[in-house]
Amino acid sequence: MSNTLNPAQREAIRYRDGPCLVIAGAGSGKTRVITQKIAALVGAGHAPESIAAITFTNKAAREMESRLGSLIKLESRARPTVCTFHSLGMQILRAEGESAGLKRNFSILDADDSLGIITQALGTTDRKAARAVQHTISLWKNAMVDPDAAIGTQGSAAPGVAANIAAANIATAHAYRDYAATLAAYQAVDFDDLILRPVQLLRDHPEALARWRGKLRYLLVDEYQDTNATQYELLKLLVGPRAAFTAVGDDDQSIYGWRGATLENLRRLQTDYPELKVIKLEQNYRSSNTILGVANALIGKNPKLHEKKLWSAHGVGDPVTVVACEDDEKEAESIVMRISAARFERQAKWSDFAVLYRGNHQARVIEQTLRKEKIDYVLSGGQSFFERTEIRDLLAYLRLIANDDDDPAFIRAVTTPKRGIGTTTLQALGEYAGQRHVSMFAALFETGAQTRLGPRQLEPLQRFGEFINRIAWRAAREPAGQVIDDLVRAIDYREHLFGLHDDKTATQRWQYVEDFTGWIRRRAEEDGSTLLQQAQAISLLSQLDRDNDDVDAVRLTTIHAAKGLEFPHVFVVGCEEGILPHRGSIDDDEGDPPDADAISARIEEERRLMYVAVTRAQRTLTLSWCQARRRAKEKLGCTPSRFIEEMGLSPSTAGRTTVTGDAARERLGRLKAMLVKPAPLAEK
DNA sequence: ATCCGGATAGTTTTT
């Protein structure tokens, strides 16, 4: 990337007088624009702490913070806020939530907890159905539809409510109402609430709104095309009539429609802020022109909101390769061999290579093959550290310590490790608590509990309750590292693990626990936070900051998780109809009238997903597809993705496209043989 | 309360 800014970037940075939309094509240096603009704002006299940059992921926030740190040096007391939407929402809610009946120590439920509650509300055992309902509820929340409205609008298409949401049945709407009531009882919020509730709160409490408008005087929003209706509302509220903000986004990279993100927000920006200044960044600093060529050809098939044409000062570069494979195992073999060969030929590092796929399960075959070849890899996405059973067990304790109304945390903590308290006991306690309208934890200490539970059940429960109270007292005062260690020891968690698993697995899992407690200790030492404070923010984190990006390993990632990243050599696997585009986007699952518009909208999003995938590549791009793929039992024929043709590529060019793993292995063998002789490998 | 076996389903992306 060049050191000087191009004219469009300069303009985007210099323009500070009003609302600003930066249409930033892939690889056009948008993070640079955001960080430089923050620096420029500070230079122009803005107090750093009155500036906020909002991202979608923690990783993006961290990246931005570090880039900012190398750009300007700031007092630790006067730093811009750089955080995710959800983290900002949490801060607002922690500060102001009490005026909306939410205590300061509210819990944040992850997707698993919320799924459990929804399953109960539905009275079903069907996990798939529960997931569908969970998703619909999420869409409702992201479109700012409350439970009453959801129940009321059944059948009638309310304005502003997408058809797929309105089509959900009445049972789902009732589950939504029950779910919301349950969360309220637990003093808990889910991820969507972290945006929705601040919006409601700021709307209903003018003095709170004034406070936050005074606090945040300039907003910058990254990945603006991924915002949903609720996030738009939050921005609009915070920004107010001053409209001091910069939104940076790319309509061609909008890939979160399924999560409620809507490109409508890009249009609304222009109608809500007629004076909006729109700046386009069209120079790409990442890819060869060949790669940009196929990317442009592909995205050209989509209707455009903001016409733009990416160009690059880099050369023509290598041709894009399409590989047809027999099945997914052969595909993995072929990819891995190509990576080995290319690393050798180009004197590249393992970390120069990335394998991108549509769904997490596709990583498996690739992993196996890489392991077989003893090649290091890092897997991003998939199960995160904080979703591991061990970590969730401990998090339940932390959540309970912070908020004793959190019944799900109570149930998990009290039963893990086993202390002779079973479902029957908990059910009785839960019923009693329900009648008394108190949390299960509070119910333990009510004298009435004795009428429902015998002393044999009540005694261990109360001992547990007193233990939690003692730890909670310390968690608010003593160093976090000490308290967490004592907690883990007091509950005999190590013994629990070794009793549950064989030595090898147990050792591994115990290692995760130590990673976790060590991480808590370090964080506490860095910023002096108590365990209580940390317990409140952890649910928003998806990975430990120690998982190094600087290891030399092949990167395996979903396309979604790859957004914002770049690699010299990119492999996109599974370029088949039914995978990319995904089958769920091709055939409509429930829309009674075959809704052609909805289908083409989903195909467009899949096309953008492919666009995101190919624009990650700097130097080489390899697309592969399988002729057959075994599903449940039988092998099923596959056809190449329509996107291959749309990019002007041939899915099976004669000759070298059908290179199998064997052929690539042979080539690698030849290359290695050359190394023995003093042969110069003069390959470009 | 936990463990083990057999049966069965498995369609996508994430804060």
Place this chain on the structure above:
DNA sequence: CTATCCGGAT
């Protein structure tokens, strides 16, 4: 083929 779920036994 594999992960998860359910039911039975201990």
